[in-house]
Amino acid sequence: MISELITRIKSSGTSNLLQRYLTGMASTKMARRLNNEALSKPFLNCLKGLDTSRFPDVVCDTTDLDRERYNPLLSALRITKTRTSIPNLREQAEAASNGTPFDVYTDKTKEEFHNILCEILHDYTTSMTELAKYYDPKQSADLQDFRLRLYEAAISGNALLHLARSSAIEKHLQAIEHLLGDFRRNKADDTRMVEEDEIDDDLRSVQPSAVHDGQVIPLWESYLKWLRLMVSHFDATSILTQYIKHPDFQYNRITIKIITPPRVDKCLLTWEQLLQSKYFPEPQLTDVSTDTIIEFLKEWSDSEKEAQGGGRSIDQILKTLKGPFDPSTTIRLTEDLVALGSVGSSGWKAYIKNMVELLTKHRISSTVQEVIPDIIGMLETLRDNSLLFKMLRKAPLGSGKNFTGAIHCEALLALLIILSRTKASGPIYEQYREILNELRVRYPISFSPLRSPLISSATEC
Amino acid sequence: MTLVQMESLRVKLSQISLVRTDEIPESVLTFSTLTTILSYIRRPRTFSGAGPTKKKHRAHLSVLNALATLLVRDVEDVAITANVPSGYENLEVIACVGAKDGLTLVQYGALRQIWTWVTTLFTGTPGNPTLINPSPPNQTLKDLTDAGLESYIDERP
Numbered sequence: 001m002i003s004e005l006i007t008r009i010k011s012s013g014t015s016n017l018l019q020r021y022l023t024g025m026a027s028t029k030m031a032r033r034l035n036n037e038a039l040s041k042p043f044l045n046c047l048k049g050l051d052t053s054r055f056p057d058v059v060c061d062t063t064d065l066d067r068e069r070y071n072p073l074l075s076a077l078r079i080t081k082t083r084t085s086i087p088n089l090r091e092q093a094e095a096a097s098n099g100t101p102f103d104v105y106t107d108k109t110k111e112e113f114h115n116i117l118c119e120i121l122h123d124y125t126t127s128m129t130e131l132a133k134y135y136d137p138k139q140s141a142d143l144q145d146f147r148l149r150l151y152e153a154a155i156s157g158n159a160l161l162h163l164a165r166s167s168a169i170e171k172h173l174q175a176i177e178h179l180l181g182d183f184r185r186n187k188a189d190d191t192r193m194v195e196e197d198e199i200d201d202d203l204r205s206v207q208p209s210a211v212h213d214g215q216v217i218p219l220w221e222s223y224l225k226w227l228r229l230m231v232s233h234f235d236a237t238s239i240l241t242q243y244i245k246h247p248d249f250q251y252n253r254i255t256i257k258i259i260t261p262p263r264v265d266k267c268l269l270t271w272e273q274l275l276q277s278k279y280f281p282e283p284q285l286t287d288v289s290t291d292t293i294i295e296f297l298k299e300w301s302d303s304e305k306e307a308q309g310g311g312r313s314i315d316q317i318l319k320t321l322k323g324p325f326d327p328s329t330t331i332r333l334t335e336d337l338v339a340l341g342s343v344g345s346s347g348w349k350a351y352i353k354n355m356v357e358l359l360t361k362h363r364i365s366s367t368v369q370e371v372i373p374d375i376i377g378m379l380e381t382l383r384d385n386s387l388l389f390k391m392l393r394k395a396p397l398g399s400g401k402n403f404t405g406a407i408h409c410e411a412l413l414a415l416l417i418i419l420s421r422t423k424a425s426g427p428i429y430e431q432y433r434e435i436l437n438e439l440r441v442r443y444p445i446s447f448s449p450l451r452s453p454l455i456s457s458a459t460e461c
Numbered sequence: 462m463t464l465v466q467m468e469s470l471r472v473k474l475s476q477i478s479l480v481r482t483d484e485i486p487e488s489v490l491t492f493s494t495l496t497t498i499l500s501y502i503r504r505p506r507t508f509s510g511a512g513p514t515k516k517k518h519r520a521h522l523s524v525l526n527a528l529a530t531l532l533v534r535d536v537e538d539v540a541i542t543a544n545v546p547s548g549y550e551n552l553e554v555i556a557c558v559g560a561k562d563g564l565t566l567v568q569y570g571a572l573r574q575i576w577t578w579v580t581t582l583f584t585g586t587p588g589n590p591t592l593i594n595p596s597p598p599n600q601t602l603k604d605l606t607d608a609g610l611e612s613y614i615d616e617r618p
Contacts, residue, residue, distance in 0.1 A: 022531055029533070236527035243524045251552040256528075261559045265485055268493040279491045384502075391501045397494065405493055409540035409557040417542065 015241040019234065023154045024131065026233045031132035034125045034230060039203045043226045044125070046181035048118050052111040056175055073162035074104065077116075084119045086112040105168040105175075113172055120159045124230070127153035161234040164227040173220035180219050182208055202229055259416075261407040270400040271297070271392050299345045300385075301392040312336045314383040321376050330368050334359055351382060525554075532556050 034040055077086065078093040088108040095102035105113060131149045163169055173180070204210065206225035210217055217225070228235065243249060274280060275290055282290055317336050320329065334356060341352030355378055362371045396403040521543075529541040543554040 232530055236530040239523055239527040240531070243520075243527075253551045254554060255551050256532075256554045256556060258532075258556050258558055261557055265493075267485065267490065268497065269487075269490045271494065271498060274491060274494045274498075277487065277491060279488070388498070388501045391498075397497060403493060403497070405497065406559050409538045409559045413540045413542055413555065413557045 015237055018240075019158075019237045020150055020154050022233050022237060023157060024134070024150055027128050027131040027134075027153065030230070030233065031125075031128045033200065033203060034128055036200070036203060039200070039207060040226070040230075042181060043223060044121065047114075047121065047223070050114065050176065050179055052114055054179060055110050055114070056178075058105060058107045058110055058171075058175060071162050071166050073159060073166060076159065076162075082116060082119060084112065084115040086116055088112055089116065104166070105171045110172065110175070113168060114176075117163060117169070117172075120156055120163060123152065124156040124160050127156055157231050157234045160227070161231040161238065164224065164231060169227070170220075170224060173223050177218070177220040180223060182219055202232070259412075261409055261412045266396075266401060266403050268396055268400055268403045268405075271397045273400065296347070297389070297392060300347050301389040312340045314340070314379050314386075318376060318379055318383075321372055321379070325369050325372065327366075327368065330359070330363050334363070348382075351378070355379070528554060529556070532558065 034044075074093045074096055077089055078097060086109075088106075089104070089112045092102045092104055092106075092109060096104075103109075127149055130145075131153050134146060134149075205212070206222055206229050208217075208219055208222045210222065244254075269277065272294055275294055280290065283293075317333070317340065320333065320336075337352055337356050337359065341349045341356065355375055358371055359368065359375065362368045391397055395401055525541050525543060528543075529539045532539045532541070538559045539556055541554060541556045543552060
């Protein structure tokens, strides 16, 4: 279907069909992303909650005028009805259209610009959420409204895409960076998602705490990346459309073949077998033997009641600790920690006992507030390790059975490409022969046979 | 490639594995165990934007990345490649789609979603729009001619 719709871009010159088809197809995923309580809502809530009267003065900047002049959003603003009053923005859009001097982001337009951003975000979130109901068997939505929802989602998604690509949004987010919420991703949610197998690496990569190429990205850039991620399907459609409509594009069709990676096997080594194997030699630099490591891990992973000791959970205690500091809750905090350490392995108990002693020591000297960050760090380490210990108990690591891993997509693709380009024979070639024929990469004689096809990948949740 | 052919290819692929169960080398088992353990060790995530330096390669990757993005429906991993020779009528793209949990037949899932969407459009009635027919006649897809499809997704409401 996608192949068919992509091909039509060339004949019709428009990507409307592909875009609306994909808007519907991606609505479940996009709605889930937009409504993610831990990783998206903080962005949304912060932008909506900003006090526009506190926006700083804007320094006149006429760079990137061409980029703005040809941004479709600007021409759309001239004629589109909006709930937000944007007379100054419309004036600039009109000037750009007439070829007279203009500047999208100024002192006059900064509030209007922010308000229209919030309006588009609201419309996009609402329409995507409504559209996603059509794909949820538990929901009941009126089919009569399907086209309307699809149309609204496509319109607002496009508007948000062009806004997120503009230089004005970069200027705006940089200008208001000091007002943006520097929330840090809550590791509790991270852990929960691991257990539910719902990790969205793309969404995690735009969080304020994310590290890119060894550097923590600036806060304003985190917000910009998040905005662009929310319209990634629209962006992808736009890139494809430009590629296909380019005069250099010589093909009549794009055909897409899909293969599914086979399962590896249901077995693996248990974690104990791994540590006892030849691939895990005795530690050379420490006095700790492999047997000691195994005993340590067994002791920690044998307890079933950790993390909920005495009815208290680590997450509950962390939530209290991360709130405003209240000296009167110190005794309660100590009691909670004691209860948490009342069950579990001896290692678990000893670790929590250290925390209680640290807290007690500082309580006596009335310096509890100083030690709260250390307690938080210790509890987070304990909780993160608990996930590993819990998994060591369960299949497949505990029993070596019921492993569900499949061959990595990129690895399989690379393997098949290599096999398809060699003329060697043997059982594996016979086993794959039919598939290799399907996947064989053809090159014209005048081209170097060594040229490598490009591989790209996307990991989504 | 038709949907039937794609499904046939998927079945063939799902029936094979690289090695027989009783011949799995210990090194492979070790690798699987190690990677599984590593996936449960929480650590700060870092992300890299490193890519090819040649403009032409960057452009190709940008297009393939866009295609990969479009092929992701829900929680799949998608790797994608394409041969880019000149002188051919079709640009052939090959996508490898795997489920996160290793259990779901993602390709089937994607096809089912397409069917669901199409059949919802064509067979759904007001009040019961989530009607799902897991095995719609192939004719349904053939009916998606210009006029048929555009009347649903290219018309202003």
